[in-house]
Amino acid sequence: MWTRELVVSAPGKVILHGEHAVVLGKVALAVALDLRTFLRLRPGAEGRLSVSLPGVGVRRSWDTPDLRALRERIAADGDESKSPSVEQLDALREFAGIAAGASAPDSLATLAFLYMCLAISAKYGDVPSVDIVVCSELPTGAGLGSSAAYAVCLAAALLMLCGAISCPLQEGESTARWTEEELTLINSWAFRGEQVIHGNPSGVDNAVGTWGGALRYQAGKITPLKRVPTLRILLTNTKVPRSTKILVAGVKEKILKFPAIMNPVLDSIDAISQECQSVLEAMPANPSAEHYPVLEEFFDINQHHLNVLGVGHPSLDRLCQVTASHSLHSKLTGAGGGGCGITLLPPDTSPLAVEAAKQDLCACGFECWETKIGAPGVTLHCCSSLSAQVLHALAQS
Structure with missing residues (x-):
């Protein structure tokens, strides 16, 4: 019992x-x-x-x-x-x-x-x-x-x-x-x-x-x-439906069509993942603002790579534009083609800036959560x- x-x-x-x-x-x-x-x-x-x-x-x-x-x-x-x-x-x-x-x-x-x-x-x-x-x-x-x-x-x-x-x-x-x-x-x-x-x-x-x-x-x-630090993020759901199966098939088709162009992009994404792992494992549990610039650059570069792969979407471009206007860095997460994006929130980001970004994103019809990863x-x-x-x-x- x-x-x-x-x-x-x-x-x-x-x-x-x-x-x-x-x-x-x-x-x-x-x-x-x-x-x-x-x-x-x-x-x-x-x-x-x-x-x-x-x-x-x-x-x-x-x-x-x-x-x-x-x-x-x-x-x-x-x-x-x-x-x-x-x-x-x-x-x-x-x-x-x-x-x-x-x-x-x-x-x-x-x-x-x-x-x-x-x-x-x-x-x-x-x-x-x-x-x-x-x-x-x-x-x-x-x-x-x-x-x-x-x-x-x-x-x-x-x-x-x-x-x-x-x-x-x-x-x-x-x-x-x-x-x-x-x-x-x-x-x-x-x-x-x-x-x-x-x-x-x-x-x-x-x-x-x-x-x-x-x-x-x-x-x-x-x-x-x-070892993984706890990082503050803004998670945004664009509410745009997408088919993971179709997006994956589209990427494979592009690689078959342009292997000399697309394979280096995949290698670069792989390098970002590995570099990011090294950075995360070297960061303290509660990182300060100076630890974030390299993570923000990884976000920016990878978001461009994902657009090259063909899995971006106007809603995700809009998400990145809105957060960039508040000096924040974002990328899609998951399959792309809509869905969700994540935005890093360094410790020195003011609450007013976060609230303003959330309001602007919600005005686009998106749904936002301020949360953490790790x-x-x-x-x-x-x-x-x-x-x-x-x-x-x-x-x-």
Whole structure:
């Protein structure tokens, strides 16, 4: 029986450098974004497991015996190295009343929850009767790792409920984190959840959500950076929809058409990623203003490179122009073609300048958040340590 009320959180992510080049074997740097997803655990009605995701309109509840029978039916064997099979996912859709091919966030979130719950409990024992509520500061579909943050929170919560990992939060503590071995287990199960949602994810998003800080990704290998400073940024969502698949195909077509021109651009992006890694690892935890000029130059150069690759967009050009008028430096993050951009905020940036930039960006129809990168990974919280805003969001269930 679960008797405590606790909250698990995990960060989103942004790509700092290496967009598109990473698809062709170059280095990319992914950093944890201090906009987080929160999952609250609370003792529930005996013999029932409930999940509420008010942000995507999900409120479901199942009897434990029904879940146990479903687990046996889909032959969930609790092996975190195995991908979910088509037959297992079809059976889960049927059980949950989700239409074949449904790809809306509510359907995928429910499917991921059921799969992870049954597969984890197959190895470690039944999930106790709890009410689970999830809320997020991350917008969905913006390339900011919202699904991975959800999967990481689920993995940590379900593994803890089943006793596979410890409950590290001691009485009187506000937050706690798991051991490296436990984080590795959380990450492996979060990746399974990402497979349910995305099919063939890279594993970068869930790794950032698990370990936080910053990660280097190249040719399928993920390496945490040794030391990562916390940097203030302005995150801007242009709200312009884009197709990552089409943008990636466009870059490949350009490289095939102009290899002598485009390959040096990719090499330069790779060099920026590697140089930026060196700079970040040499910076103090709370860098001062003199550490920022080289990072700002990297932003400017890489933004031009990404436009050369053909993944820019007038909305992103406008974002860069607006922030430049306030002496700030920006670049797109992610697939491009719209989507999101990030702006560095050095410590000597006045609050008035930041507010003026935000107002100008919002006047363009964009959405802005003042936040940080280099945030901690998956974390366990006591409820009293959370902000009133987060507690209010978790109460909307």
